[in-house]
Amino acid sequence: MQQQSYAYGLNHWDVNPDLRQVLACNWPEYTSHQADSPRFGELPGRDVREVAYHLEVLTVSRLANAIAGIGIARKAHLEVLERVRRRRSFVRPLVDHPPIRRDLTAMAARLAGGLVPGFHAARRFQGAWEERPPYSPGTTMPASCPS
Known part of the structure; x- marks a missing residue:
């Protein structure tokens, strides 16, 4: 398997097809929740x-x-x-x-x-609990980032 970064919204199911088997083995109820499983990288942001x-x-x-x-x-x-x-x-x-x-x-x-x-x-x-990126005034996020 090629090494890939999981940090940028990749579909982990496509990157690592064995992941479904590992989850099904260690978490038997996984198959009933499989349809609800989002892409891991989309949960926190991009x-x-x-x-x-x-x-x-x-x-x-x-x-x-x-x-x-x-x-x-x-x-x-x-x-x-x-x-x-x-x-x-x-x-x-x-x-x-x-x-x-x-x-x-x-x-x-x-x-x-x-x-x-x-x-x-x-x-x-x-x-700083309510702060969101970018943290410092005057800094801007790259155009590729969703707001």
């Missing part, structure tokens, strides 16, 4: 706009992963904090040792430093 839509979805994914990563790191920080409060070394709790305090403080500062830009980026993205 040409430059489709790339813009894909990049928007990618941005949402990156924002979600960044904030989720900070949440996981915060959970790890809280678990370490609880553990060093319970553990003792040389008669004192671990949390009272200066190197442990320094490391925990540095970790908390890195968490705060990562959370602020993550939420700032999410807020800016949310503010």
